[in-house]
Amino acid sequence: MRRLMTPRFSPLEGGLFSSVSKADVGEGAGELIKAGVDVMAWADPFFPDPSIPASVQTVMAEAVASGLPSHYTMPIGSADLRGVIAGKLGTRNGITADPSRNILVTPGSDSGLLYAMMPFLEQGDEVLVPDPSYPSNFANCRLLGAVPVSVPLRAEDGYQLDPAALEAALTPRTKMVLISHPNNPTGTVFRRDTLEALARFVVAHDLILVCDQAFEDHVFDNIEMVSPATLPGMWERTVTVFSVSKGLGLSGFRVGYLVADDRIMDVLYGGAVNVLGATSTLSQIGAAAALKDETILPAYFDILDRRRRLAHAAFSAVPGVRMQMPESGILSWLDIRALGTATEVSAHILRTARVLVNEGEPYGAEGAGHLRIVHGCFMDETRAVDAYSRIAGALQLLSRDSQLLPA
């Protein structure tokens, strides 16, 4: 029945009739996990180790025992969680938000991201997307009939967005700029001057900014984390996408939230039941508990700061691998063009090191010859470091074969 589908959907492949390389399609990584492979291809902190904090477990256990989370919250999210989120937005993002007018809880930030884009995009509209970035940033445009236009990020610029590249990509059909900030997969935190230039561009050309801040919670080296919605002229034209998946290590809860001006939010509230339904009540209770516990983020910050250094030391020591120190989060981004294609090198790592990593191509044209490795896996640091070593060992073999190393 593909012939009855729209051209936006009919090209999609779920792995049932062809092999697909994306780890998140069909059974994808599921089969490999069963076969004992270490999966470092999910942006899922501490996977596969237990990681619900004790304080959150207590609150959720009480909720289960009450028997009450069988019931819906309002489609826009529970008032309690929205209140907690408003507090966090004030303290940590510098955003003054009314919980009943500016916040919409979503069942994870994936559906939140698509919903943030949906009201604005018409067939043929163009969306400027930094390249590389999260695969959905490109795919979502196509699903909505719009055209993603790549704006290259260069290693030599530290993967900062180049205002001149934005201007060069602008056409009369440009409707939106869509960024992940910090960026997935590069971990880049866009600096204030970059974002101020972006804001001037967005305002000058009457565009919408969708800014996915799923990775905002762990920004290292005292780099300033600026929310573009706080910049002049941007509040009324920005939809910001947040998540508890990454920072709080609660990806399985599927809780995200959108923040926007009430004139945008009136429309998003109006369609919430149709597009999103509502978010799991128990997950909302757990997310509120996690946001309230101020000990979680600092503890994870220290763990993940150490991990990125260990991962960087292991991977960047291999001749032929180029990698910058991650500025945020849980992701390593490796340029392995000297060793082979991403398909070749990831297959070699899977075979030799028994680790699944991400090929770079789904992250955009600039992702060719790159790998994304989720170094924030495992709660157990020994296991994480062992996996880094096995990956590095596999890369070393390729490096030697490529005569980049003396045999």
Place this chain on the structure above:
Amino acid sequence: MRRLMTPRFSPLEGGLFSSVSKADVGEGAGELIKAGVDVMAWADPFFPDPSIPASVQTVMAEAVASGLPSHYTMPIGSADLRGVIAGKLGTRNGITADPSRNILVTPGSDSGLLYAMMPFLEQGDEVLVPDPSYPSNFANCRLLGAVPVSVPLRAEDGYQLDPAALEAALTPRTKMVLISHPNNPTGTVFRRDTLEALARFVVAHDLILVCDQAFEDHVFDNIEMVSPATLPGMWERTVTVFSVSKGLGLSGFRVGYLVADDRIMDVLYGGAVNVLGATSTLSQIGAAAALKDETILPAYFDILDRRRRLAHAAFSAVPGVRMQMPESGILSWLDIRALGTATEVSAHILRTARVLVNEGEPYGAEGAGHLRIVHGCFMDETRAVDAYSRIAGALQLLSRDSQLLPA
């Protein structure tokens, strides 16, 4: 920024700048619940009483204590839950489904319903929708750029779908038929002969059928519950939408599932991470436990069978109210045209009986002058019957004022 939105979204209202009557928009019923009003306007069984069965609580408490539901499942749903669903589809629906090729778990059936429609609908396509039916059946078409075309259901036909009315609504732009079966709000279970005629129509005109079976679990009076996907020629052109919200009384879990032929499912699997993300891991664990516990449905069946009789006795006794005995589920559908408009009568019930019920208009043009009352509220039968009495008392007052009753 409405001016930058598409015409599909810009008319939506979330209640921030105008008052909206739908209970599920903005804070909607939330404010009334806080004010102590009984809400019988959510299709949420047993609301607001505790209703997670003990067996399900045990499994969920263990999962929380393990710390593992912090992690994602595959976007298509956990293999365990899909396996349990496949068993249920075989036993209860007569559908032979491969858990890895025909089943997609969704974060509730609302997002599942939209996703089932999304691949097929192009700007201007027409969708035949029985009227009255679930408001999203009309609204989702508009959000996707399609046009919902009402196919009236008549009280004198017992709200069965009339094949002649389908034929009359057909145009060259017709792409899909979208039904809720059993129907929300009328509770109607479409009979085998009706569905066979529908199937012949769908096949003859090369259409897609989307069939929302959220209310399939409680069909009374030994009426046969036929899944249209099992009828000749229909498997390859039907997407069936299911839920654990209604039958198992677990609406707050937000777990639904889509079932379709693998050629359709390949596309739905391919876009799952973009459109849906994944479903709460803990909710999936709870849903699997609930589906495995074969004592839940029969117990709820008996409760809800009694409730519909009590509700019918209370409401249909009021002069000026016309109501058929519900064939399924938790919903009463009242024709109150003799007493006033739905807006007037529902406002009177809210004021006099302190109960929120649904106005009929959002359910389609045929819903004018009707009310939907969720008589399946409350675990406590005394409280339920008290609410029915208060509603009936409020209706009696109107009836007397309308001189339908001697003063």
